[in-house]
Amino acid sequence: MVRWIDHRLPIFTFMKHELNDYPTPRNLSYWWNFGSLAGIMLVIMIVTGIFLAMEYTPQVNDAFDSVERIRRDVNYGWLIQYLHMNGASFFFIVTYIHIFRGLYYGSYKEPRELLWMLGLVILLLMMATAFMGYVLPWGQMSFWGATVITNLFSAIPVVGQKIVTWLWGGFAVDNPTLNRFYALHYLLPFVIVGVVMLHLIALHQHGSNNPLGIDRKTPQDSIPFHPYYTIKDMFGLFAFLIVYAIFVFFMPDALGDPQNYIQANPLQTPPEIVPEWYFLPFYAILRSVPNILFIPSKLAGVLCLFGAIGILFFLPWLDTSRVRSARFRPIYKWVFWLLVIDVAVLGDCGAHRPEGWYIFAGRMATLYYFVHFLILMPLIGWFERPRPLPTSIATTVMKRSSGSLAAASPVGKS
Amino acid sequence: MATTAQPSPASAPAHEGETRRDFIQIAATALVGVGATIAAWPFIDSMNPARDTLAAGAPVDIDVSKIQPGQQIVVLWRSRPIFIMNRTPDELKRLQEAQDTSLLSDPDSKALQQPEYAKNWHRSIKPEYLVLVGICTHLGCIPIAKPDPGSVEPNWPGGYFCPCHGSKYDLAGRVFAGVPAPLNLPVPPHNFVSDKVIRVGENPPGSTFDLASVEQL
Numbered sequence: 001m002v003r004w005i006d007h008r009l010p011i012f013t014f015m016k017h018e019l020n021d022y023p024t025p026r027n028l029s030y031w032w033n034f035g036s037l038a039g040i041m042l043v044i045m046i047v048t049g050i051f052l053a054m055e056y057t058p059q060v061n062d063a064f065d066s067v068e069r070i071r072r073d074v075n076y077g078w079l080i081q082y083l084h085m086n087g088a089s090f091f092f093i094v095t096y097i098h099i100f101r102g103l104y105y106g107s108y109k110e111p112r113e114l115l116w117m118l119g120l121v122i123l124l125l126m127m128a129t130a131f132m133g134y135v136l137p138w139g140q141m142s143f144w145g146a147t148v149i150t151n152l153f154s155a156i157p158v159v160g161q162k163i164v165t166w167l168w169g170g171f172a173v174d175n176p177t178l179n180r181f182y183a184l185h186y187l188l189p190f191v192i193v194g195v196v197m198l199h200l201i202a203l204h205q206h207g208s209n210n211p212l213g214i215d216r217k218t219p220q221d222s223i224p225f226h227p228y229y230t231i232k233d234m235f236g237l238f239a240f241l242i243v244y245a246i247f248v249f250f251m252p253d254a255l256g257d258p259q260n261y262i263q264a265n266p267l268q269t270p271p272e273i274v275p276e277w278y279f280l281p282f283y284a285i286l287r288s289v290p291n292i293l294f295i296p297s298k299l300a301g302v303l304c305l306f307g308a309i310g311i312l313f314f315l316p317w318l319d320t321s322r323v324r325s326a327r328f329r330p331i332y333k334w335v336f337w338l339l340v341i342d343v344a345v346l347g348d349c350g351a352h353r354p355e356g357w358y359i360f361a362g363r364m365a366t367l368y369y370f371v372h373f374l375i376l377m378p379l380i381g382w383f384e385r386p387r388p389l390p391t392s393i394a395t396t397v398m399k400r401s402s403g404s405l406a407a408a409s410p411v412g413k414s
Numbered sequence: 415m416a417t418t419a420q421p422s423p424a425s426a427p428a429h430e431g432e433t434r435r436d437f438i439q440i441a442a443t444a445l446v447g448v449g450a451t452i453a454a455w456p457f458i459d460s461m462n463p464a465r466d467t468l469a470a471g472a473p474v475d476i477d478v479s480k481i482q483p484g485q486q487i488v489v490l491w492r493s494r495p496i497f498i499m500n501r502t503p504d505e506l507k508r509l510q511e512a513q514d515t516s517l518l519s520d521p522d523s524k525a526l527q528q529p530e531y532a533k534n535w536h537r538s539i540k541p542e543y544l545v546l547v548g549i550c551t552h553l554g555c556i557p558i559a560k561p562d563p564g565s566v567e568p569n570w571p572g573g574y575f576c577p578c579h580g581s582k583y584d585l586a587g588r589v590f591a592g593v594p595a596p597l598n599l600p601v602p603p604h605n606f607v608s609d610k611v612i613r614v615g616e617n618p619p620g621s622t623f624d625l626a627s628v629e630q631l
Contacts, residue, residue: 051457055464073465078454 020203025210025220025230027393031105032204033236034098039196040237041091046189049133056136058182060175063138064263069286082252088130089255090244092278095123103315104336106324107209115202120312122195130276135173139260140270146173146181148273152286155299172266179291193318213325213391220394272353280350281343282308285369287354288362304366311373318373320381323393328387331380335372342368416507424572428506473615475607478543486559488548491614494631495548495556496585499614505561505572505585506541514571518584519591520598526602527551527630529623537586537601545614550576551630552595557583574599598627 006012028069051173055074057066072075102108108116146353150167155159169176207216216222223229247254255277259270275283285308289301311318342365349362391394463471478498481487486499492525501509508514515521523533531539538544549557557574560566566575566582573584582590589601602625605618617623625631 046455051460054461069464069466073467075459075462075464077460078463079456080460 007360014280019230020224020226022204022225023207023216023219025208025216025221025393026223026228027210027212028208028229028232029211030236031097031101031211033233033240034101036233036239037094037240037258038091038098041087041094042189042192042196043086045084045091046193047188048080048087049186051080052084053186056182058136058179060138060178060264061080063136063178067137078385079167079248079266082248083238085253086244086247086255088133089276089278089345090240091126091245092130094240095126096278099123100340103211104326105211106213106319106321106326108316109319109322110294110316111206112202112209115199115206116316117313118195118202120309122192122199124309125192125195129185129192129277130278132185132188134260134276135178135181136185137260138178138264140264140268140275141257141260143173143264143266144273145275150177152302152305155296157299174266177239209324210393211325211327212390212396213323213328213388214393217392218394221392253406274351277281277347277351280348281346282350284346284348284350284362285366288349288359288366290363304370308369311370315373315377318377320378321384321386322381323386323389328389329380329384330387331384335380336374339369339372343374444512448566458513472556472616473613476612476614477610478612483542486561486563489614491602493587494510496614497544497546497548497599498614499544499546499561499585499587501536501542501544506536506584508563508571509584509586510535514584515577517571517590518588519596521588523588523598525597525629527598529603529617529621531618531621531623532601535586537588537598539606539618543612544586545601545612547602547631549599549631550578550581550595551589551597552576552579552581552593555579556624557581557599597630600625600631 002012052070055066055070055077057063067081070081074080102116102119131145131149135142137163150164150173153163153167156163165171167177168174169180207222257274257276262270274280283379284307286305289297289304291297292300295303321332323328323329326336345361345365346369349358349365352358354362474489474491476487476489476498478500481498481500483500483502484505486497489496489498516620522536528537534547536544537546548556555576555578557576560570560575561572563572564570565572571584572588573582573590574587575582576595579594580594583595583599584590587601589595589598602614602619603617603623604612605616607613
């Protein structure tokens with residue numbers, strides 16, 4: 001039966017080739033788990049989302065109540081809704097770790113530039129999907145978040161206001177906005193699935209990067225994906241699911257804003273508008289930028305917000321070092337951690353009202369973010385003297401394991 | 415596999431290893447299967463009626479004192495039309511006449527289409543008050559009340575006529591022979607909480623009739 005189908009539709013050959021035998025560097029660390037975790041989160045979000053869509057009403061008068069009904073009346077609705085709500089946060093956690101792993105080990109460098117850029121497209125789609133999904137419960141933060149973010153486009157000269165009206169489908173965020181956001185929130189995840197496919201095709205062309213950042217040269221450098229990495233991914237998955245479950249079952253609202261449990265009121269803005277945590281660094285950049293020359297602060301903030309991700313598309317060419325892994329780049333290794341701290345500072349600034357110290361910190365952190373990519377990355381590549389690269393993955397792995405054996409043997413003998 | 419183990423001592427350890435691996439694989443697969451089933455259940459169950467939907471299906475009280483003899487009202491219960499008719503003595507008399515009951519397919523209500531307390535010639539608790547689920551047993555249309563004799567055809571004794579495919583029922587909801595509908599109209603659980611008020615959806619004390627148990631709704 002399998003052979004009959006495979007002869008006509010080589011799906012089993014394909015799966016064996018790409019999932020079973022697929023040669024993978026033998027030295028991948030647990031930092032390489034987060035790609036598959038992101039894929040699994042995408043599946044969890046789509047499944048929970050489809051079941052939520054069966055109960056949800058995209059109508060301004062009923063949306064809030066329909067979400068409350070899901071929590072209270074629908075069988076296991078509380079579980080599905082909390083899985084979805086916290087799932088968004090955990091999707092971003094694993095994706096951000098995945099991206100920082102790529103930054104540390106130089107996974108964006110030749111020949112993986114398109115793989116990196118497709119990943120950034122997925123990130124942009126995720127951000128759009130998450131934003132529109134957050135509007136659907138129609139709480140206060142939903143409404144005012146939607147108002148603020150759509151108004152970003154009003155900063156565009158000449159046509160800005162027309163674009164905002166077009167996004168709204170009315171004079172303000174209202175029922176037409178909610179309806180189109182619902183339609184797009186349902187659509188975009190499947191677009192993400194499509195781009196993930198391309199991401200995987202690009203990945204399997206040259207295979208995964210690895211902690212050493214050197215290319216595989218001999219068959220000894222690789223091991224088959226199954227069972228070695230299926231098991232490793234499964235182990236990581238269960239560890240991840242435990243953390244996810246702790247949030248879903250014991251602190252489901254820890255990552256959300258209590259304001260969103262108040263129904264949207266177009267006549268009253270909440271005292272503080274804060275986006276979900278995963279947007280805080282970008283929100284800080286938006287608010288920090290002052291007037292730059294002839295560009296007003298509002299437009300400059302929007303440009304920097306989009307530029308913060310846009311700049312990542314040019315990273316493969318901004319980084320002039322030919323060594324991939326930061327393990328062999330003594331200066332970049334530290335600069336990488338400075339960037340991590342910088343993004344954390346931005347996140348903190350995004351969470352607080354722009355007053356006093358936070359204005360200064362936000363501006364400095366925003367400046368540093370761009371300095372990192374536009375100045376430090378090219379300069380370090382030129383001036384840094386990388387440490388010598390190992391000859392092959394296999395020799396490094398074998399040396400490490402024999403080294404630990406040698407260290408253990410005197411104890412064994414004595 | 416263990417059953418193909420060879421007596422050669424050299425290969426024995428290898429076969430032991432295989433057996434162990436087989437066991438681990440089966441155990442892991444079984445565990446994943448159980449886990450997947452448990453994980454799937456909340457999603458499947460979420461499509462069952464929600465708590466508020468069930469609450470909306472609670473019994474409803476209907477004041478029947480305003481229904482004049484010969485008049486019918488239709489109320490909605492569990493998204494279904496419920497006919498409540500106050501039948502005149504004339505109409506009740508016709509239900510018992512042999513020239514009419516001989517035309518019926520199940521005159522004695524043998525099929526389980528009503529609770530035990532409505533399994534009688536008038537198919538109700540009090541003879542005059544008829545309570546029916548107004549859904550044709552053929553394909554789910556709503557029959558029209560035609561209580562006047564001769565109003566559908568010359569020998570029409572009065573009853574219900576379904577406009578979709580011409581099914582006919584008498585004024586106790588009993589189906590005529592030779593029409594597409596196979597069964598009598600169902601009688602829902604109901605009781606009298608007072609002389610004036612019928613509670614639809616609740617049995618009289620001591621009865622446990624469930625509407626879902628009828629042969630066809």
